[in-house]
Amino acid sequence: MLATQTQTRGREIVHQTRGRRRGPITRLVSPSDLGEMIKPFVFLDHAIFSDRDAPMDKNLLWHPHSGIATVTVVLEGSIEYAETTGRSGVVETGGVEWMRAGHGVWHTGAAGKGDVRVFQLWVALPPELENGPVASHYLRPEELSSVGPARVILGSHDGATSPIAAPPLTYLSVALKAGERWSFHPAKGDTVAWVAVDQGTLRTKGTPRMQADVVGGEIAIFEPSDESLDFLAQGDTRFVLGSAKRHPHDLALGNYSVHTSVEALLEGEAEIRRIGQRLLADGTLQPLT
Numbered sequence: 001m002l003a004t005q006t007q008t009r010g011r012e013i014v015h016q017t018r019g020r021r022r023g024p025i026t027r028l029v030s031p032s033d034l035g036e037m038i039k040p041f042v043f044l045d046h047a048i049f050s051d052r053d054a055p056m057d058k059n060l061l062w063h064p065h066s067g068i069a070t071v072t073v074v075l076e077g078s079i080e081y082a083e084t085t086g087r088s089g090v091v092e093t094g095g096v097e098w099m100r101a102g103h104g105v106w107h108t109g110a111a112g113k114g115d116v117r118v119f120q121l122w123v124a125l126p127p128e129l130e131n132g133p134v135a136s137h138y139l140r141p142e143e144l145s146s147v148g149p150a151r152v153i154l155g156s157h158d159g160a161t162s163p164i165a166a167p168p169l170t171y172l173s174v175a176l177k178a179g180e181r182w183s184f185h186p187a188k189g190d191t192v193a194w195v196a197v198d199q200g201t202l203r204t205k206g207t208p209r210m211q212a213d214v215v216g217g218e219i220a221i222f223e224p225s226d227e228s229l230d231f232l233a234q235g236d237t238r239f240v241l242g243s244a245k246r247h248p249h250d251l252a253l254g255n256y257s258v259h260t261s262v263e264a265l266l267e268g269e270a271e272i273r274r275i276g277q278r279l280l281a282d283g284t285l286q287p288l289t
Contacts, residue, residue: 010205011193011229013212015221024049024111028196028219031122031251031258038192038221039247040169042068042258043122046196046217049077049111056110058082062285063108064276065101066268067130067259069123069166072097072109073153073173073240075198077116083107084275085134094141096153098164101257103131104271106279117198119240123154124247124258126167131259131267137164149182150174153240157184169244176233181205184229186243191224193243200237205230214239 015037019028028044029035035042049056058080072079074091081097082088084106091097099107102125111118125132145152145160152162155170170190176182186193195202196219204212204220213234214220222229224246249260257272259265279285 010211011222011225011227013204013214013220014223016212016214016218018218019046026217031124031253034219034221035124035258036251038194038242039251040124040167040244041121041192041194041242042124042251043120044196044219045120046198047111047116047118047120049116051114058108058110059284061108061110062106062279064104064106064256064272065099066104066254066257066272067101067125067264068257069098069100069125070107071121071123071154071171073119073121075117075119075173075238077114078112079109079116079118080112081107081109081138083134083136084279085136087136087138089138091138092140094144096139096144096164097136098138098154098166099136100125100129100132100134102129102134104268104275105134106272106275119196119198121171121240121242122258123167123169124249124251124260127249127260127264129167130264135165139163149176149180150184170242172241173238174241175238176200176202176231176236178233178235178237180233182231182233184231184241184243186226186228188226189245190243191226192246193222193229193241195220195229195231195239195241197237197239200239201234202237202239203232203234205232
């Protein structure tokens with residue numbers, strides 16, 4: 001008997017959007033909308049800055065977080081950062097910022113000169129971390145592991161592991177050449193998956209009915225499943241991919257915070273207010289007029 005070749009079914013895209021743009025920043029995911037579909041990934045901004053944009057003063061951009069971790073992937077250019085932990089510096093092209101806000105922290109940042117392209121992601125933390133200590137990790141490009149075209153930002157992929165101590169999930173930055181094919185195989189039970197394209201066009205592969213193109217500036221969310229994802233680059237294409245088990249908790253939302261309960265949110269917001277009062281007292285923040 002001749003062996004028959006089984007065709008991969010593929011995973012259907014259940015939502016695709018270009019988000020909402022405001023100046024150089026496009027909001028692709030918010031905790032109050034698509035974040036509920038793809039939690040623990042609850043927020044995603046795609047930012048493209050150039051010299052044509054008004055200069056940014058990071059001293060005017062301080063803001064708080066609690067209950068989440070922020071993850072900034074610098075695709076081109078550089079960003080400056082500062083935290084109320086006392087850490088400050090610059091993340092260059094290919095570098096990564098990870099800041100676990102925990103029970104509360106304030107930070108600020110600004111794009112460097114020239115063209116700057118970044119993705120900023122928020123990850124909802126589990127109960128044991130959401131009001132825990134603040135922790136941050138800033139990585140140079142050479143500190144990240146790669147497997148083929150994929151750089152491992154968070155979690156593990158094909159034997160390579162990120163040095164960042166993050167909750168169990170996978171977050172990759174991938175660059176494909178025109179015509180290059182690439183497959184991602186989620187861990188068992190990781191049924192949440194999405195891709196957001198920075199540049200180029202990414203064709204999802206499967207049965208003809210399930211083929212679809214995701215173009216630069218778009219996010220695509222896949223149906224819940226832990227089946228593989230198969231891609232074909234239509235031109236040189238750069239994108240990020242997230243995969244995880246679904247966050248099992250409700251999302252209690254503040255202005256800059258996401259927690260698993262109202263009680264945890266109130267605790268985080270109390271710490272945010274305490275730090276904010278200190279920043280007002282030392283002149284870092286200016287009172288509202």
